[in-house]
Amino acid sequence: EPEVTQTPSHQVTQMGQEVILRCVPISNHLYFYWYRQILGQKVEFLVSFYNNEISEKSEIFDDQFSVERPDGSNFTLKIRSTKLEDSAMYFCASRGGLRNGRARYEQYFGPGTRLTVT
Amino acid sequence: AQTVTQSQPEMSVQEAETVTLSCTYDTSESNYYLFWYKQPPSRQMILVIRQEAYKQQNATENRFSVNFQKAAKSFSLKISDSQLGDTAMYFCAFMKLTSGSRLTFGEGTQLTVNP
Secondary structure, rough: HHHOOEOOEEEEEOOOOOEEEEEEEOOOOOEEEEEEEOOOOOEEEEEEEEEEEEEEEHHHHHEEEEEEOOOOOOOEEEEEOOOHHHHHHEEEEOOEEOOOOOOOOOOOHHHHHHHHEO | OOOOEEEOEEEEEEOOOOOOOOOEOOOOEEEEEEEEEOOOOOOOOOOEEEEOOOOOOEEOOOOEEEEEEOOOOOOEEEEEOOHHOOHHHHEEEEEOOOOOEEEEEOOOOOEEEOO
């Protein structure tokens, strides 16, 4: 069964450094998402991406964050200058377009990247 | 803005018994989707079940079923014949049908299935 993959599984970085988190969505999916989950808290939406552009972003997704789909398979989240409070699990998710003429709304999540900022 | 509330931070159930997890939400939308996701200790987010708001029939997936009360804005998850592998954090999530279609999650309920 196709699945979303994410690399690395764990990233440790120093405050102020740039990090790039990578995701490979399910191959025929059209909509892509990043969420984050600070330890012990609920999952929070960061950004959605469709047709090579951001379709929605949350207030968390400020100028330090950017997303890119550099080729036909990868979807990346870049944090330009990491802060201590960026430490969290980052999840990528994807969903399909139409199946049998009906829109599909289920989002399938990757296993997450645990980001630790020291 | 939509909000999702899960009022039970923790629940426990004996193996083979039935348990119901509660979720309420607030929205002015008339058409939307609701989901339950399971997060085991591995922290992977696993889709359990979905419900389209325009459907009156409650969704079922094997041992998992929902009780969707649209007027009350309630969306509970029932797990029948609980198994040890059901031990996880369960998140209720709301999706408005917009171009972005973000998921808005509740705080989660930690379910423990005891042998």
